[in-house]
Amino acid sequence: MARKxxxxxAQTRRRIIDVAAAAFKSNGxxxxxxxxxxxAAALTHGGFYRHFGSKEExxxxxxxxxxEVLVEAAEVAAKKGNSALLKHLExxxxxxxxxxxxxxxxxxxxxxxxxxxxxxxRKAVSQGYQKLFDxxxxxxxxxxxxxxxxxxxxxxxxxxxxxxxARTMDDPDVSKQILNIAKKRxxxxxxxxxxSSRSKAAQAAQxxxx
Amino acid sequence: MARKxxxxxAQTRRRIIDVAAAAFKSNGxxxxxxxxxxxAAALTHGGFYRHFGSKEExxxxxxxxxxEVLVEAAEVAAKKGNSALLKHLExxxxxxxxxxxxxxxxxxxxxxxxxxxxxxxRKAVSQGYQKLFDxxxxxxxxxxxxxxxxxxxxxxxxxxxxxxxARTMDDPDVSKQILNIAKKRxxxxxxxxxxSSRSKAAQAAQxxxx
DNA sequence: TGTACATCAGTGAACGCGCGTTCACTGATGTAC
DNA sequence: TGTACATCAGTGAACGCGCGTTCACTGATGTAC
Numbered sequence: 178m179a180r181k182x183x184x185x186x187a188q189t190r191r192r193i194i195d196v197a198a199a200a201f202k203s204n205g206x207x208x209x210x211x212x213x214x215x216x217a218a219a220l221t222h223g224g225f226y227r228h229f230g231s232k233e234e235x236x237x238x239x240x241x242x243x244x245e246v247l248v249e250a251a252e253v254a255a256k257k258g259n260s261a262l263l264k265h266l267e268x269x270x271x272x273x274x275x276x277x278x279x280x281x282x283x284x285x286x287x288x289x290x291x292x293x294x295x296x297x298x299r300k301a302v303s304q305g306y307q308k309l310f311d312x313x314x315x316x317x318x319x320x321x322x323x324x325x326x327x328x329x330x331x332x333x334x335x336x337x338x339x340x341x342x343a344r345t346m347d348d349p350d351v352s353k354q355i356l357n358i359a360k361k362r363x364x365x366x367x368x369x370x371x372x373s374s375r376s377k378a379a380q381a382a383q384x385x386x387x
Numbered sequence: 388m389a390r391k392x393x394x395x396x397a398q399t400r401r402r403i404i405d406v407a408a409a410a411f412k413s414n415g416x417x418x419x420x421x422x423x424x425x426x427a428a429a430l431t432h433g434g435f436y437r438h439f440g441s442k443e444e445x446x447x448x449x450x451x452x453x454x455e456v457l458v459e460a461a462e463v464a465a466k467k468g469n470s471a472l473l474k475h476l477e478x479x480x481x482x483x484x485x486x487x488x489x490x491x492x493x494x495x496x497x498x499x500x501x502x503x504x505x506x507x508x509r510k511a512v513s514q515g516y517q518k519l520f521d522x523x524x525x526x527x528x529x530x531x532x533x534x535x536x537x538x539x540x541x542x543x544x545x546x547x548x549x550x551x552x553a554r555t556m557d558d559p560d561v562s563k564q565i566l567n568i569a570k571k572r573x574x575x576x577x578x579x580x581x582x583s584s585r586s587k588a589a590q591a592a593q594x595x596x597x
Numbered sequence: 598t599g600t601a602c603a604t605c606a607g608t609g610a611a612c613g614c615g616c617g618t619t620c621a622c623t624g625a626t627g628t629a630c
Numbered sequence: 631t632g633t634a635c636a637t638c639a640g641t642g643a644a645c646g647c648g649c650g651t652t653c654a655c656t657g658a659t660g661t662a663c
Binding site for chain 1: 548
Binding site: 179180181182183210211212222223225226231232 | 648649650651652653656657658660
């Protein structure tokens with residue numbers, strides 16, 4: 178092959194990042210090889226270093242890209258109002274999301290690898306989460322700026338914990354129960370302004386139901 | 388070297404598991420080699436397969452062992468009463484624990500690798516967590532059996548989420564804040580029986596304090 | 598606008614390296630008599 | 631209790647393999663005049 182145009186080169190770089198983001202989230206960072214990613218992007222592995230200085234650099238870019246997608250999705254939901262934003266966040270606490278690695282959150286899909294990753298990679302994820310905190314704090318249910326940010330952090334803590342736990346449990350019923358409980362409590366915490374919109378009994382029933 | 392006695396062989400096996408459990412939690416499963424583990428146990432790598440059929444088998448044993456330690460610690464705390472158990476669980480939501488990989492929980496230390504691990508490994512961790520749910524449900528604050536188990540699951544969801552998020556955040560203040568918020572809410576959720584033991588203002592102040 | 602040349606995206610072979618696993622060998626332990 | 635032999639924990643070299651990275655080469659693209 179020969180030299181490609183500037184536009185084609187940019188497209189190729191974009192394609193590698195997209196493919197990598199999906200692969201890392203699906204199979205983990207260490208388990209995904211550079212050659213594998215390049216192959217999935219319809220290229221041979223030799224050309225990789227025309228686009229990135231190292232595999233770590235690609236990991237950082239892929240994480241940043243994934244977080245941007247999440248941030249944009251949250252912004253879109255937030256513009257539709259705070260109940261749409263809550264519904265959007267709740268949708269992550271689901272069996273669908275638990276089984277779906279491709280479109281998901283880097284922290285949930287490769288959390289323990291990120292905790293040990295270099296500072297650039299962690300920065301990419303951290304900044305994405307800070308943006309999510311801001312969006313949820315600004316467009317969430319409460320107007321008090323201080324507790325709003327706390328509520329936002331708490332909400333994402335719940336999502337991360339519930340999905341991580343649910344993904345590990347071998348019993349599908351237990352897994353589902355963990356998600357249902359987190360979803361229920363999530364709703365309770367984020368609807369203080371309008372309490373008892375559903376009876377306690379109805380909420381309890383939801384937990385053991387599919 | 389020559390053949391070892393039955394007692395010595397059992398001791399060696401135990402030593403390999405202990406060393407492996409610490410190493411896996413500290414550096415991750417894939418990043419920890421068999422030779423590295425054997426070296427840390429003062430052995431050469433060749434002898435590994437006298438004790439275990441594969442690396443995966445060792446991972447499962449190491450996870451099971453780590454979970455047993457956590458279950459026993461929870462049982463000890465539970466025997467001292469439910470406030471001691473709550474305090475014990477709260478102690479996991481701390482900057483000390485966030486930075487401490489060695490003595491910790493397999494799910495928090497290597498969560499995303501476990502989600503992709505084989506069924507035997509996930510079973511070991513799952514069963515440990517089920518035991519923790521049982522202990523917390525039995526010795527926690529509430530006597531209602533149904534909501535007790537929900538509360539237990541919810542409590543561990545919070546711990547897992549808070550520590551996972553806190554470990555990834557690059558800003559130490561944000562990291563600490565996430566832990567403080569989770570700790571505060573954890574306390575609130577688990578002290579419904581005796582509400583407002585501390586003022587709302589005091590609780591809010593705690594969040595931004597070290 | 599046309600020509601000559603430098604640039605560089607992508608190829609595919611090759612690099613050293615560390616991985617999990619195997620194996621022939623050793624000699625003290627455990628066992629059968 | 632003593633002797634003869636089979637067992638097997640641990641050693642250290644070796645296996646094939648895939649990893650991240652490098653490199654000489656190609657030819658179309660981009661640039662200088």
